[in-house]
Amino acid sequence: MHDTLAFGLLVLCVAGAGLLAVQAHGLSQWLRIPAPALFLAAAALAADVIPGLPDPSQQTVERVVTLALIVILFDGGLHIGTRRMRTAATAVLSLGVLGTFATVAGASVLVHAVLGTNWYLSVLVATAISPTDPAVVFSVLGRREVQGSSGTILEGESGANDPVGIALMVALLAAGTLSVGTLGSIAGTFALQMLVGAVVGLLGARLMLVVMRRVPLAAEGLYPVRTLVSAGVLFGAATVMQGSGFLAVFVAGILLGDERAPFKREIERFHSALASLAEVVAFAFLGFTVDLNVLGRTDVWLPGLAIGIVLAVLIRPLAVLSLLMPARLNGGERAFVLFAGLKGAVPLLLGTLLLPLPGGDRLYGVVVVVVLVSVLGQGTLVPFAAKVLKVSMRTVEQEPYALGIRLREQPEGAHHLTVASGAVADGSTLADLPGLAEGTWVSAIVRDGQLVPVRSRTELRSGDEILVLIDPEQSTSKVCALFVAVQPVS
Numbered sequence: 001m002h003d004t005l006a007f008g009l010l011v012l013c014v015a016g017a018g019l020l021a022v023q024a025h026g027l028s029q030w031l032r033i034p035a036p037a038l039f040l041a042a043a044a045l046a047a048d049v050i051p052g053l054p055d056p057s058q059q060t061v062e063r064v065v066t067l068a069l070i071v072i073l074f075d076g077g078l079h080i081g082t083r084r085m086r087t088a089a090t091a092v093l094s095l096g097v098l099g100t101f102a103t104v105a106g107a108s109v110l111v112h113a114v115l116g117t118n119w120y121l122s123v124l125v126a127t128a129i130s131p132t133d134p135a136v137v138f139s140v141l142g143r144r145e146v147q148g149s150s151g152t153i154l155e156g157e158s159g160a161n162d163p164v165g166i167a168l169m170v171a172l173l174a175a176g177t178l179s180v181g182t183l184g185s186i187a188g189t190f191a192l193q194m195l196v197g198a199v200v201g202l203l204g205a206r207l208m209l210v211v212m213r214r215v216p217l218a219a220e221g222l223y224p225v226r227t228l229v230s231a232g233v234l235f236g237a238a239t240v241m242q243g244s245g246f247l248a249v250f251v252a253g254i255l256l257g258d259e260r261a262p263f264k265r266e267i268e269r270f271h272s273a274l275a276s277l278a279e280v281v282a283f284a285f286l287g288f289t290v291d292l293n294v295l296g297r298t299d300v301w302l303p304g305l306a307i308g309i310v311l312a313v314l315i316r317p318l319a320v321l322s323l324l325m326p327a328r329l330n331g332g333e334r335a336f337v338l339f340a341g342l343k344g345a346v347p348l349l350l351g352t353l354l355l356p357l358p359g360g361d362r363l364y365g366v367v368v369v370v371v372l373v374s375v376l377g378q379g380t381l382v383p384f385a386a387k388v389l390k391v392s393m394r395t396v397e398q399e400p401y402a403l404g405i406r407l408r409e410q411p412e413g414a415h416h417l418t419v420a421s422g423a424v425a426d427g428s429t430l431a432d433l434p435g436l437a438e439g440t441w442v443s444a445i446v447r448d449g450q451l452v453p454v455r456s457r458t459e460l461r462s463g464d465e466i467l468v469l470i471d472p473e474q475s476t477s478k479v480c481a482l483f484v485a486v487q488p489v490s
Helices: 003-031 035-049 058-115 119-129 134-141 148-175 180-214 222-240 245-257 264-287 298-324 331-339 345-352 360-388 476-483
Strands: 144-146 393-395 414-418 440-447 450-452 465-470
Touching: 003 264, 035 264, 035 360, 058 119, 058 148, 058 222, 058 245, 058 264, 058 298, 058 345, 119 148, 119 345, 119 360, 134 360, 144 148, 148 180, 148 245, 148 331, 148 345, 180 222, 180 245, 222 245, 222 264, 264 345, 298 331, 298 360, 331 360, 345 360, 414 476, 465 476
Parallel strands: none
Antiparallel strands: 144 393, 414 465, 440 450, 440 465
């Protein structure tokens, strides 16, 4: 076959598979099975039944998944932002760091007892299966979004414990063994990874913001591309300096999330779409590493099933329960966070690092089974658990149409706010809303995806999105406080 025809056939197959993968999200919502699980299973099945299908090397898989995680973590940070993170920072940091270590400790004992491996291999497997992936949770929930601090904690925990788990695995593999003499080396390597990653993320975000605001580009489409390659620069710089590149991009994303900059909305949409594609690519490539024959062995699927169940119902809840106590969550929300610690791409990526070790195919097979137990077992029960535990959620409908104007300069005094349940504005008319000074204008109200006429007698409701123009001489914080829920005294 001519090279051009062969290349055309390759493009056709890859693009067709990508199109099916994108459409699979609808099937995922109908089946209540996370879309990543479908991508993983499809790739593993294709690698097993299609003869002559190219099998990517382990190094290729690791590099592709690493690039995908850079995109996913940066977008996750942008989505959280500093305002949301501030409301749950203590819980996120404690779960992301202390919770990961506590889970690794408990899971190590479990793996050692079930698999009979030495302590070093047991800790490696435990480290691989400890990070969580709330993206799988939200894939199951579909268009329903977890509201309040519980949603922020789930997202923030994943972004925090992914770099922690990866850094710990790197430190353990660099040590080559687990002994009293190597504990100092492991701790030092881990601390260096976290410190350098956090500093690079902090400084990098500030530099990115200056460039985004002050250095114009020739075309609108280049602005999202610049933030993408900037995130890659931060990852590379942190990695070269022996730090955690994943932590750097996550921290940078959080710090940039609520900042204003030219074409910010376009940047966010670009990264959100790219993160969805990266998720598909990551799980598809990881699927090529799964050997179905290994998974079918009783010394793989049976212990993997046992470890997955005990990890979900006992180890994780006990490890992080005390860390959640200071958080402002009711009993149902706290139980939901404990239950919804699902596994995803990072455990599989860390599991591939076990393949070169003695018995690595069995160890990786166990990790895959644990992830499948989490995704298919816990994942399918997440909507039911949210309903039973009465976790506050809202349905996020697609909004394919937009109405707006472009300005040459950053608008001063313009604020996009959402009326929170229990806020002063909830149930008040514009005329009766206290604190709206003469220099404050409510310019637009969007309710359930529809524009609402702005009149003095218009009553605001929880969930309304409003555009408020505040006179620079007025107190911005006082006006914005009218639309924020009053926090109960703890």
